[in-house]
Amino acid sequence: MAYMLEGRTGAWEVVVGLEIHAQVISESKLFSGASATYGGAPNAHVSFVDAGFPGMLPVINKECVAQAVRTGLGLKAKINLFSRFDRKNYFYADLPNGYQISQFEHPIVGTGIVEIELQDGTLKQIGITRLHLEQDAGKSMHDQHASKSVIDLNRAGVALMEIVSEPDIRSPEEAGAYLRKIRQIVRYLGTCDGNMEEGSMRADVNVSVRKPGEEFRTRCEIKNVNSVRFVMHAVEAEAMRQIEVWESGGEVVQETRLYDPSKGETRSMRSKEDAHDYRYFPEPDLLPLVLEQSFVDDLAAKLPELPDEKRRRFCDDYGIPFYDAGVLVADQATADFYESVAKGRDGKLTANWMSGDFFAAMNRTGKSIENPPVSAADFGALLDLITDKTINGRIAKDVFEEMVETGKAPGAIVEEKGLRQVTDTGAIDAAVTKVLADNQDKVAEYKSGKDKLFGFFVGQVMKAMQGKGNPALVNEAVKKQLG
Amino acid sequence: MSLDAATVRRIARLARIRVDDTEVETLKSELNAILGYVEQLGEVNVDGIEPLSGGAQMALRQREDYVTDGEIAEKVLANAPDREQNFFAVPKVVE
Missing domain, CATH: 1.10.10.410 (Arc Repressor Mutant, subunit A)
Structure with a gap:
């Protein structure tokens, strides 16, 4: 069922494209040797390059380039062996140079494809337009002083990947699923930690509405939305606003807007009136970035198994349903845990126990897959006791709870409490x-x-x-x- | 190509350079003279020639991913017109 919003004049289709800014995992910044670590004392991780001092020249970080290529490969995208940097000019207090070094005409990664899955199990492909490398800006804080804004440049110059999607997204659900999928992929690749709370991943959401069958209408861009839930809410709120504008005889104006989660609405950012006049021109301080095909091939050969492939392999190797496999590959640590237990055992039994009692215990105790309620070895030993009929499934649940509580090995608990199954x-x-x-x-x-x-x-x-x-x-x- | 007075004011605003009304006419003719000079390049036939990204035909130098700089907050802030502890301070900018 296609997602439609009902207006006074009939049904409206929502058209969405996302620009995701993903902070690259690296030791140092994109063009300087200052630390790219999150946080730190104000202006500690800042070099003269980052602070825009006169005469400072950018030198590109090889690892950031590799991370962008890895991400491109993960998005099944074309890697451009020739790319170039441009200056994107705008004035803001947390941008010391007055321009951001970005890639405009020749991005490092071209078109790709991402597959998302919806609640009802439908799979849908979302096109990737491009991925380019750029610098992050500094951070302005407005609540530290009565009459001044204060600025910390620790984040200024940290490498970002901007991942731009095609306007293929048609509902809040698809927008959320797409963002989660990108986050899952970059986390698997180890190219971005996907931490939206700390701002290492954020999205600009382009929204327009149209009557079914029409050409695209004017879109608005909602800046810097920082959670999956807010992206979904922002899409809906903005679409409703635009429908109201069109239906009351008005016209939607292309502009930059801000989503206010407390009010659940978007509002215009008047300060960004000039924002689209970036006066891009080629960055004179940097030569074009030219990659060898062998460099790309080498990264491709060492790429970890991606979630979609892992999911299909889990179905084949362990005979578990597609849905269950999706839950298990949600993040790499969970997938690794499952696999270390399931290897050489009954894959279905392992999957059922993980999705059931194991996750329940993990949530209840507030533990995580990295610090699990029972170790993989003990968990496996418990499953062995079921498989070799030492205990039955009902008793196994009690033993599991006892393991969670006491940390004892399952065999010891069974012996201690005399829980062996009676087959006499x-x-x-x-x-x-x-x-x-x-x-x-x-x-x-x-x-x-x-x-x-x-x-x-x-x-x-x-x-x-x-x-x-x-x-x-x-x-x-x-x-x-x-x- | 010729700039009008409004475009000159717009460029100045984007660059955050204050330009008095009395200066606009002078700037306009100066900028137009520069543009006219550069436009002579338009006379050269560049059909079938790839755009050049730089004069030197050499590869971009890349550095290894090590932390070799930073931790110099005092030096970075030394020339700041205003500061609050180790932050730069600017007139309040709020959305």
Whole structure:
């Protein structure tokens, strides 16, 4: 079902494109040797290059180039062996040079494709227009002083990748799924930490609306949205605003807007009136960036397995459903944990336990996959006890909880508490006989056709055996004795 | 190509350079003279010639990713017209 917004004049389609700014993981900045580490004392990670001192020249960081290429490869995009830097001119207090070194005409990465998955399982491809390298600006703070804004240039000059999508996105859900997918890919690649709270990933959202079948109408750009949820809200709020403008006979003006999460609305940023007059020109301090094909091939050969490929491989190697595999590859650490447990074991059993009891325990205890509630080795040992029928599935849940609580190994818990599964048919038969004898009225009801009582008898037998009976054997014995 | 007075004012505003009304006419003719001089290049036939990105046909020098600079906040702030502790301070700019 296509997403449509209902206006007074009928249904409207939403058209969205995203520009994602992703901070490159590197030791030092894009054009200077100052540290690219987040935070630090004010203006500590700043060199004369970053502060725009006269006569300072930029020298490009090889690793930042490699990171951009890796990301391009991860987006199945064309890598441009020739790219060039341009100056994007604008005046702002946290931009010491009065220009940002960016790539305008010749970006390092060209067109690519990203596949997103929606709630209902639909897969959709979103086109990537380009990815280019640029410098981040400094940080202005307006609440530290009554009459002044204060500026910290620690972030100024840190490398950013701007990832531009085609206007292929058609709903808030798709916008959210796309942003999450890009974040997942850069995290797998280790090219950006994807931390939206710290601002190392943020999005500019381009929104327009149209009647189905029409050409694109005028779009507005919502700047610097810093969470998946806000991107989704901003798309909807801005689309509603534009529909209202069109339907009341007005015209949407192309402009830069700001999303206000507390009010759930967008508003115009008048200060950015001149913002689109960037007067780009080639950066005279830098030669074109020319890459060898062998450099790209080498990076491609060492690229880690990406989430989509891993997901398909998990389905093939471990026989788990596509959906479950998607949950397990959500992040690399979870995928690695799963794989270390599932290897040589029943992949489906492992997946079920991870999506069920394991994640539940992780959330409940506030732990993480890096610091899991039970170790991969212990978790695997527990699954082995189920597989070799030492314990049944019901008891395994109790053992698991005990493991989470005490950190003890599953084997030790089973021995200590005497939880071994009873497979002795003599003992099971005796328990069944007793349960049937104690519930003769129910037996009579069963025999007169109340089939559902079968489960009751099994339950009573299991209870009498403190849950340790082998479920298959108990079932069989009950069936036999009821005749 | 010829600049009008409004364009001169706009360029000045984008560059944050204050230009008095009395200066606009002078600047206009000076800028137009510069543009006219550069426009002589238009007479050269460049059909089929790739744009050149620099005079020197050499590769961009790249550096290794090491931290070799920074941690000089005092020096960076030394010429700041105004500061608040180790921040640069500017007139309040709020959206």
